[in-house]
Amino acid sequence: MSAGEIVESFVVPVHPHTVLAPDLNEGWGKLRQAYDDAAQIIKDSEADLLIIYSTTWPSIIGHQLISDPNPEWVMVDHDFHELGSIHYSFNIDAEFAALWDAESKARGLQSRCVNYRGFPIDVGSVVALTLLNPDNKIPAVIVSSNVYADRSETTVLAKACKEIVRKTGRKAVAITAMSLSNRMFTEHIEPENDRIHSLKDDEWNQKILEFLSAGRLEDVGQLSRTIQQQIRVQKVVNFKPMWWLSAMNDNRNDLTGKVLAYEAIHGAGCAVVNLNPAHSGFGDKEYDEDDVEVFSGERGVLDTINTVETDQSDGPALWEPTEAEGSVNTNSAPKPVGAYPHARKVGDLLYLSGVGPRQPGTNEIPGGPIHDSNGNALNYDIKAQTQAVVDNIARILEEAGSSINNVLDVTSFLIDMDRDFKGYNEVWAETLGKVGPTRTTLAIRALPTPIAVEMKVIASI
Amino acid sequence: MYIPSAYDIGNILLACNMAQGEIVAGCLAPHPPHLVYAENPEQNEPVAEGGWEQLRWGYERLRESLKDVDYDAIVILSPHWQTYVGTHFLGLENFQSLSVDPVFPNLFRYHYDMNVDVDLAKQIHDKAHSAGLAVKMMTNPDFRVDYGTITTGHMFRPEWDKPLVVISSNRSRAYYSVEVMQEMMVELGRVTREAIIESGKKVVVLASNSLSHRHFTTESEIPEDMSKEHITSHAMHLWDMRIIDYMKTGQCQRIIDEMPEFTEQAIAETDGGAFTWLLSTLEVPKYPAILHGYGTIIGTGNAIVEWPVYRYKEA
Numbered sequence: 001m002s003a004g005e006i007v008e009s010f011v012v013p014v015h016p017h018t019v020l021a022p023d024l025n026e027g028w029g030k031l032r033q034a035y036d037d038a039a040q041i042i043k044d045s046e047a048d049l050l051i052i053y054s055t056t057w058p059s060i061i062g063h064q065l066i067s068d069p070n071p072e073w074v075m076v077d078h079d080f081h082e083l084g085s086i087h088y089s090f091n092i093d094a095e096f097a098a099l100w101d102a103e104s105k106a107r108g109l110q111s112r113c114v115n116y117r118g119f120p121i122d123v124g125s126v127v128a129l130t131l132l133n134p135d136n137k138i139p140a141v142i143v144s145s146n147v148y149a150d151r152s153e154t155t156v157l158a159k160a161c162k163e164i165v166r167k168t169g170r171k172a173v174a175i176t177a178m179s180l181s182n183r184m185f186t187e188h189i190e191p192e193n194d195r196i197h198s199l200k201d202d203e204w205n206q207k208i209l210e211f212l213s214a215g216r217l218e219d220v221g222q223l224s225r226t227i228q229q230q231i232r233v234q235k236v237v238n239f240k241p242m243w244w245l246s247a248m249n250d251n252r253n254d255l256t257g258k259v260l261a262y263e264a265i266h267g268a269g270c271a272v273v274n275l276n277p278a279h280s281g282f283g284d285k286e287y288d289e290d291d292v293e294v295f296s297g298e299r300g301v302l303d304t305i306n307t308v309e310t311d312q313s314d315g316p317a318l319w320e321p322t323e324a325e326g327s328v329n330t331n332s333a334p335k336p337v338g339a340y341p342h343a344r345k346v347g348d349l350l351y352l353s354g355v356g357p358r359q360p361g362t363n364e365i366p367g368g369p370i371h372d373s374n375g376n377a378l379n380y381d382i383k384a385q386t387q388a389v390v391d392n393i394a395r396i397l398e399e400a401g402s403s404i405n406n407v408l409d410v411t412s413f414l415i416d417m418d419r420d421f422k423g424y425n426e427v428w429a430e431t432l433g434k435v436g437p438t439r440t441t442l443a444i445r446a447l448p449t450p451i452a453v454e455m456k457v458i459a460s461i
Numbered sequence: 462m463y464i465p466s467a468y469d470i471g472n473i474l475l476a477c478n479m480a481q482g483e484i485v486a487g488c489l490a491p492h493p494p495h496l497v498y499a500e501n502p503e504q505n506e507p508v509a510e511g512g513w514e515q516l517r518w519g520y521e522r523l524r525e526s527l528k529d530v531d532y533d534a535i536v537i538l539s540p541h542w543q544t545y546v547g548t549h550f551l552g553l554e555n556f557q558s559l560s561v562d563p564v565f566p567n568l569f570r571y572h573y574d575m576n577v578d579v580d581l582a583k584q585i586h587d588k589a590h591s592a593g594l595a596v597k598m599m600t601n602p603d604f605r606v607d608y609g610t611i612t613t614g615h616m617f618r619p620e621w622d623k624p625l626v627v628i629s630s631n632r633s634r635a636y637y638s639v640e641v642m643q644e645m646m647v648e649l650g651r652v653t654r655e656a657i658i659e660s661g662k663k664v665v666v667l668a669s670n671s672l673s674h675r676h677f678t679t680e681s682e683i684p685e686d687m688s689k690e691h692i693t694s695h696a697m698h699l700w701d702m703r704i705i706d707y708m709k710t711g712q713c714q715r716i717i718d719e720m721p722e723f724t725e726q727a728i729a730e731t732d733g734g735a736f737t738w739l740l741s742t743l744e745v746p747k748y749p750a751i752l753h754g755y756g757t758i759i760g761t762g763n764a765i766v767e768w769p770v771y772r773y774k775e776a
Binding site: 057058059060061062074076078079080081082084085110114116117118119120122146148183184185186187188233234266 | 545547570597600605680
């Protein structure tokens with residue numbers, strides 16, 4: 001299986017007029033035609049997955065992913081209900097959603113799948129999928145736009161997605177359902193009177209489209225905050241889809257861009273833009289923001305144990321994993337505390353270095369460290385630590401092209417057998433215990449970092 | 462020319478008096494779906510082990526307080542029917558469907574069946590239109606009622622035996638400012654009151670909003686685990702207590718005056734306009750409100766408050 005890739009990207013408008021009333025206004029009709037052209041480009045690309053980041057689905061508890069394989073309902077817009085109803089029945093790739101969810105969690109994001117009958121798919125996603133995938137042949141996945149997420153979190157969300165695209169060998173289309181300027185007229189207007197709300201909004205929209213048509217996606221991403229301030233009504237979701245779309249395209253500035261249409265819908269700036277990964281020859285960029293792989297922002301405020309961070313100032317230094325023949329290393333696992341790889345491949349077997357619960361990127365210890373920087377004992381959650389160990393093992397094995405189901409033998413180390421064996425054993429039973437490897441559990445005096453459990457694993461490819 | 466007799470005049474005056482509608486009570490009645498989830502009504506699919514009792518008991522006290530008060534309809538303004546093109550009103554007599562909260566679908570999947578007082582809705586709509594506000598009746602039968610309206614409706618009167626008037630939240634604060642939002646909501650409140658009086662109906666008005674509104678961005682494994690529930694920050698607590706103190710001491714004009722600061726600094730859900738609208742329908746009360754309960758839900762501050770108009774009318 002070859003590595004997956006993003007074969008096309010699109011910016012598309014969210015309002016229902018393109019589906020329900022394209023004939024009432026010439027501009028709405030042009031947007032509809034552009035939508036139809038985009039659908040043809042997608043068809044020609046032989047894409048096998050549509051990925052939608054929708055600004056009309058705000059979320060609070062992290063990032064939500066639709067995982068109902070066939071969501072069906074009738075969507076009515078909260079504002080433009082007089083235009084009619086859109087019946088939808090979508091083909092969702094639930095398996096991809098689950099993988100993206102897991103990868104997001106592995107990278108420090110709060111994430112969850114949503115699979116409930118009657119869940120209200122948002123208007124932006126409904127419009128985009130209805131028009132871009134009219135025969136429902138291409139499976140899709142939809143992700144929410146978290147109201148509190150900033151650039152780093154949104155970037156990591158995209159990178160998690162790209163990683164799953166790569167691993168699963170998919171030919172994916174990345175789509176942001178969004179407006180440019182989003183200020184609408186606050187009163188009813190007749191369709192023939194529709195126009196961009198103000199000259200200032202129009203000028204900013206033109207500038208954005210100038211950049212996009214030149215393939216300068218990352219430039220638009222880096223202007224997101226400015227654009228939000230200049231031409232965006234402060235609704236619940238900011239102008240963050242460009243962060244997501246740019247990260248889905250490796251933060252490139254040399255894509256091949258084409259504006260298929262730009263028109264007003266009730267005053268808002270609406271465009272259909274195609275971004276193809278072919279190099280356009282531009283490419284200069286002034287990259288002045290962090291290129292984050294793992295999110296390490298404020299999270300876990302509910303759990304006082306989990307909020308205790310490891311003070312690494314007194315702990316061992318972190319090392320880059322070493323490279324040698326057969327070595328397997330990943331950014332999705334915590335960095336080593338010495339000169340060794342995460343795993344090493346020999347024949348059909350994988351030998352993993354001792355795996356603890358530290359989190360990649362943040363180095364935080366789920367369930368809390370066993371002592372503070374002064375050596376004072378702390379309460380910690382052995383079950384949370386054990387689960388984190390298993391999760392780290394799974395990530396390393398997946399990087400090696402294996403999986404948790406291929407674990408053959410485990411040696412576990414506990415620093416307090418009397419206190420922790422029961423909780424450790426419970427998590428084991430629910431995870432590796434169901435896989436069935438042989439196991440040896442040892443009590444030891446200490447581990448290099450303030451953790452309570454570590455596992456040494458042998459697995460098959 | 463017809464000259465009415467004294468008897469006729471007496472009858473006309475009596476009829477006029479009978480036709481006089483009134484607001485019998487106004488309430489701050491927040492809508493986090495967690496409350497319905499924790500109640501385990503048969504209409505909601507998920508099952509909880511309780512939770513958020515301080516607020517649920519607050520709703521119990523509110524219902525008890527109003528159990529002997531007679532009224533014909535309930536008017537709700539919900540921040541979760543968000544409209545950007547004016548203020549909208551549900552305009553069909555009945556709505557039935559399944560409401561799934563897009564943010565907390567794990568907690569709220571509620572099968573609702575609610576009746577609407579379309580006549581009263583239309584009267585408020587028409588008066589608002591005459592006053593220069595942008596308004597629209599919502600008559601699409603496929604429309605799904607927002608979970609804020611349903612949560613407040615259920616917690617306030619789980620029998621669902623009174624018709625509702627449901628008013629959308631015009632997001633004018635997003636487009637302009639808190640000040641402009643308040644001007645519009647004060648006007649909407651004024652015409653709501655006028656329409657109710659002219660309708661001849663007795664009505665309870667409900668503002669369905671939280672106070673401070675900064676959420677946690679994580680959810681505990683057991684959502685109703687009350688050991689994890691608290692306000693997100695001390696500053697939010699101070700703001701909530703300040704506003705509650707104003708309500709309890711009849712200083713509602715101060716709430717209006719401080720609304721811009723409160724909305725900005727407490728990220729308050731008053732941005733949706735419901736609270737200002739409520740106070741306007743009550744002519745900005747100078748009498749003490751009854752605080753039935755206060756509690757937090759995923760870190761947001763929520764108060765259940767009643768303005769017992771019926772008591773002050775009697776006095």
